[in-house]
Amino acid sequence: MSKLGIVSYGSYVPQYRINVEEIAKVWGEDPNEIKSQLQVNSKSVPGPDEDVTTMAVEAARNAMSRWKGNPKDIGALYVGSESRAYAVKPTATIVAAAIDAEGALQAADLEFACKAATAGMQMCFGLVKSKMISYGLSIGSDSSQGRPRDPLEYTAGAGSVAFLVGSENVVAELEGTYSVTTDTPDFWRREGAVYPSHGVRFTGEPAYFQHTVNASKGLMEELGTKPQDYKYVTFHQPNTKFPLRVARMLGFSKEQVEPSLVCRDIGNTYSASSLLGLSQLLNKAQLGDKIFMTSYGSGAGSDSFSFEVTDEIERVQAYQFNVDYYVNRKEIIDYGIYARFKGVLR
């Protein structure tokens, strides 16, 4: 019997890190206050020759290597990002070429702030379920800009993740998905603007928390499940505090969410954030474990998913280049090098 779900996944985080202390020193702010507010110690920074495209390719290639299938069997490829290298010229075209999946293929770049890649996954699930494609690859890749001295500068990190969806060799079966969308102006960037703007205090309650809670409750209601039914849960991680708090609001324990939190070391990876959390959980999960995930994208909306891990999971867990590999591979840089890498110095 064929199942619908996750077949493989891959991730990538650039190796450079800048510590909260180093940024706080430049602006004369108290690093301990910031660290206790955000519960973030450092963030990832792309090297001078890295961008959303290169990171998307690395994550996609890791998903392919972990899968060991034929890239030509992929029928749809979506890249979710809010910091693409080209304004016009789809990232998905370059990724397709770089994994040798060019040819008969549906592809597009998607934008829904930090939830574009979970929106892409839903599209892939729909296409696989309706048998229009055999496999779909949804990628989230971001290298976000935080305006210097903006609170976001401490957390705007970089990373990518790729999820292969299909109905053969499924490692985690999809039990259901549910979304909420509203017009909420918590965070935006106009065409041509370098840095995003945000509603400061407006970003928490009516935005992140309300959408995450409503989508999560909506899905559990639909499935008739409750937080205790799940082994693990993960959420979008703009900092470490928000996912911990929203877990508590929904009735999940700290133990259920904690193993997925990668934000402390690499910061907010935007469209890759909740899915890097899911990758961490899949690396730890066992047969029969239920996993719950809710993404959040500013603007605003949330996508919730419920998965059950299958006996295929062990096949993919041994893969060497996993989230932990990239999180642990790091070189700390100072603000000067950071400014150069980010293209602030020209």
Added chain:
Amino acid sequence: MEPPKIWRERRERYLGIGNKCLDCNEKSFPRTDYCLKCSSKNIEEYKLSKTGKILQFTQVTQPAQEHIFYSPFIIGLIELDDGIQVTGQIVDYNYDDVKEGMKVRMTFRILSIDNEEGLIKYGYKFVPY
């Protein structure tokens, strides 16, 4: 950079695709229209190994203008696991820590960017692992 050239060479730069002679089995990279050993035109695509080891390396501090943003950088001669030798940049590593014989794998990076409005040229580099 001319779009036709960037487009034509993308499989070589992205995927490390060279060719293999169906008459004498000679493998070559980059791609050619005929076998460099026996001149046969009976050739097919060949995908290079994605891993190898460093044979030689040096640091480039005075690069061409198009690479100045990335300097200093390390360039190495790599022997891939299939025996083919290629040159490429070695990234994510300090020059002082790079050693001959170190294992590397292909990574996908920006090679150069024309200017603010031009094309981005992507391709392989090598990262020790």
